[in-house]
Amino acid sequence: MSVALGTTRPLPVRTTPVGDPGDLLASLPGTAPYAWVRNGEGLVGWGEAARVSVPPGPGRFAWARQWLATVFGDARVDDAVGTPGSGPVAFGSFTFDEDARGSVLVVPRAVLARRGGHAWLTTVGEAPLETLSLLRDPVRDPLVEPGRIRYGDGSLSAPEWEEVVARAAKRIREGELEKVVLARDLVAVAERPIDVRLLLTRLARRFPECYTFSVAGLVGATPELLIRRTGQEVESLVLAGTTARGDGPADDLARGAALLASAKDRHEHECAIASVRQTLAPLCSSLETPDEPELLMLPNVQHLASHVTGRLADGASVLDVVAAMHPTAAVGGTPTRTAIEVIRELEGMDRAGYAGPVGWIDAHGDGEWGIALRSGLVRGRRARLFAGGGIMGDSDPSAELAEAQAKFRVMQYALEG
Ligand SMILES: C=C(O[C@H]1C=CC=C(C(=O)O)[C@@H]1O)C(=O)O
Numbered sequence: 001m002s003v004a005l006g007t008t009r010p011l012p013v014r015t016t017p018v019g020d021p022g023d024l025l026a027s028l029p030g031t032a033p034y035a036w037v038r039n040g041e042g043l044v045g046w047g048e049a050a051r052v053s054v055p056p057g058p059g060r061f062a063w064a065r066q067w068l069a070t071v072f073g074d075a076r077v078d079d080a081v082g083t084p085g086s087g088p089v090a091f092g093s094f095t096f097d098e099d100a101r102g103s104v105l106v107v108p109r110a111v112l113a114r115r116g117g118h119a120w121l122t123t124v125g126e127a128p129l130e131t132l133s134l135l136r137d138p139v140r141d142p143l144v145e146p147g148r149i150r151y152g153d154g155s156l157s158a159p160e161w162e163e164v165v166a167r168a169a170k171r172i173r174e175g176e177l178e179k180v181v182l183a184r185d186l187v188a189v190a191e192r193p194i195d196v197r198l199l200l201t202r203l204a205r206r207f208p209e210c211y212t213f214s215v216a217g218l219v220g221a222t223p224e225l226l227i228r229r230t231g232q233e234v235e236s237l238v239l240a241g242t243t244a245r246g247d248g249p250a251d252d253l254a255r256g257a258a259l260l261a262s263a264k265d266r267h268e269h270e271c272a273i274a275s276v277r278q279t280l281a282p283l284c285s286s287l288e289t290p291d292e293p294e295l296l297m298l299p300n301v302q303h304l305a306s307h308v309t310g311r312l313a314d315g316a317s318v319l320d321v322v323a324a325m326h327p328t329a330a331v332g333g334t335p336t337r338t339a340i341e342v343i344r345e346l347e348g349m350d351r352a353g354y355a356g357p358v359g360w361i362d363a364h365g366d367g368e369w370g371i372a373l374r375s376g377l378v379r380g381r382r383a384r385l386f387a388g389g390g391i392m393g394d395s396d397p398s399a400e401l402a403e404a405q406a407k408f409r410v411m412q413y414a415l416e417g
Contacts, residue, residue: 010076011049015086015122021112025200025212029136034091034108035200035214036360036368041116042211043085043360047109049124050090054103060094061323064105068319071107072363081120084230084366085113088124092319093215093358093372096327096351097344103356104216136197143198146381147191149415154185154384155349161404162397164346171342172393179271180333180342182400183388185349186408188415190381199378199414206299206413211359211370218353219383220375221410223298226325226357228368229318234284234310239296240272240330240390241265241304242403256295256302268390269293269304275329275336276308283324284310300409317365322357330390331355331371352377354386374410385411 021027024037024044034045050071054064072088079087089111094103111122156164161184168180196219203221204212210221225237243259246252259265273289281287287310296305312321333339343351354377359369376385387407389400 010074011125013075013077013079013088013122013124015077015079015081015120017081018112018119018121021114021119024112024114025197025204026138027112027136028197028200029141032217033197033200033214034106035212036091037200037204037212038210039208041114043089043111043113045089045091045108045111048106049109050107052105053101054094054105056095056099056101056103058098060098060103061319064092064103065317065319067105068361075124075363077363081118083115083118084364085115085360085362086120086122087363089122089360089362091215091360093218093353094322094326094356095353096331096356097340100350100352102352106216143201144192144195145198146194146415150189152187152189154187155347156184158401162401165391165395165397165400168342168346168391169393169395169397172391177338177342178334179268179329179390179392180339181329181331181355181388181390182343182347183351183354183386184347184404186385188376188383188385188412190383190415193380194378194383194415196378202414202417203410207410209298210374211368213358213370213372213375215353215358217378218358218372218375219378219414220372221414222358222370222373222375223296223303224330224371224373226328226359226369226371227318227321229312229321229366231366232312234280234312234321236276236280236308236325238269238272238276238306238308238328238330239303241269241293242389242406243302244402244406245297245300245302252297252302256297259302259304260293260295264392264394265304266293268392269306271334271390272328272330273306273308275332275334276325279324279328280308280310280321283312283316283321285313286311301403301406315365318361318367318369319365322369326357327355328371331373333390351386352384355388374407376411383411383415
C-alpha cells in the first residue's frame with residue numbers, strides 16, 4: 001500500500017474552475033494515465049497521491065470503502081466547484097472474480113475534468129500548481145505508435161473455446177443453470193511499448209458513445225454503465241444480446257429487428273435485467289426498468305439495451321451500489337453463484353479486471369462505474385485482450401465465436417488504428 005495522503009498531516013486538495021481544456025485525453029502527460037471519458041466529457045488524471053491494492057475476498061468492497069474513508073477524511077479540501085467529480089477523486093478497477101488479486105484504487109495527483117460546459121482542475125498535495133507538469137507538450141512528449149502487432153491465442157484457441165461453449169450450452173439444457181457468460185483472451189505483442197494515451201485517443205474518437213477508460217493498465221471503451229450515482233439518483237445501462245453491424249442501413253435495420261425478435265437474445269437480456277433489478281431494488285425507494293429493451297448501435301455491434309433509473313433510499317455510496325450489483329448476469333450468469341463456478345471451471349483463465357467494475361468515486365460517494373468490457377490489460381509491449389458473450393442452452397458455438405471476434409475488434413482498432 002502506498003498512501004501519501006494524511007499519513008502524517010492532512011494534505012491539501014484544491015479544485016479550481018478552468019477554461020475549456022479542449023480534448024481531455026490530449027492533455028494527458030505521462031504514459032500511465034487515468035481516464036473516464038464519454039462524448040468529450042469526464043475525468044482524466046495523472047500522478048499518484050495515494051494508491052492501494054485491494055485484498056481479494058468477499059469483503060473487498062467494504063475494505064475499499066474503509067480505505068477511501070480514511071484517505072478522503074484526512075484531506076484538507078478547498079473545492080471551489082462543488083459538483084460530482086470535484087474535490088478528491090479515486091479511480092478504481094476491481095477484478096471480475098472476488099478471489100483474484102489485481103483490484104486497485106488510485107487517487108491521482110491531478111485530475112482535469114469537464115461536464116455540462118464546466119471544467120475544473122483538482123490537485124492533491126503540497127506542490128504548487130506550476131510545479132506539476134500539468135499538460136502534455138505534444139512536441140516533447142509525442143504519442144508513440146506501437147508498430148506492428150502480432151496476435152496469439154490466450155488461454156484457449158478458437159476451436160477449444162467453441163468446445164467450451166458447447167459444453168456450457170449442454171449444461172444449461174440439462175438444467176444446471178440458466179445462463180453463463182464465457183470469455184476468451186488474445187495476447188497482442190507490439191514492436192514498441194504501448195502508449196496507453198494513443199489507445200485512449202483512438203477509442204474515444206471511434207466509440208464516442210462508450211466510456212473510454214484507463215486504470216492501472218486496464219484500458220478499453222465499454223458501452224455498459226454499471227452504475228452512476230449523482231446524489232440520491234442512480235442510473236444503469238444494462239446490455240445483453242448482440243448482433244453484428246449490417247452491410248449498410250437496410251441490413252442494419254433488418255439485423256436490429258431480428259435481434260429484438262430473437263427469443264434467445266431476449267431471454268439473455270431478461271436475465272441481465274432481472275439481476276440488476278434484484279440487487280438495486282433493496283437499495284432504492286423507487287426503481288424504473290423499461291418493459292422492452294431498445295437497440296444500441298455501436299460501430300462494431302448492436303446490443304439490446306435497457307436504461308434503468310432509481311432513487312436511493314439511504315446514503316449508499318456508488319461503491320456500495322457497485323458491491324451489491326457485481327457481477328450482473330451481463331457478465332456472470334444466472335444463477336450468479338453457479339455461473340461463477342462454471343466460469344472458473346470452463347474458461348481456464350484469470351479475467352483480471354475484464355468484466356469487473358471500473359470507474360471513479362468522489363469524497364461524497366458520487367461516481368460512475370462501468371463494466372470493463374471491450375478492454376485489454378496493457379503491460380509494456382504486451383496487451384491481453386478480452387471478449388465474450390452470454391451463452392444460453394441454444395447457443396451456437398461458431399456464432400458465439402464470431403460475436404467475440406467482433407467485440408475484440410474494439411481493442412484491435414485501438415492498437416492498430
Ligand atoms: C461479455 C461481453 O458483453 C456483454 C455485454 C453486452 C452484450 C453481451 C452479449 O450479448 O453476450 C454480453 O452480455 C463482452 O463484451 O465481452
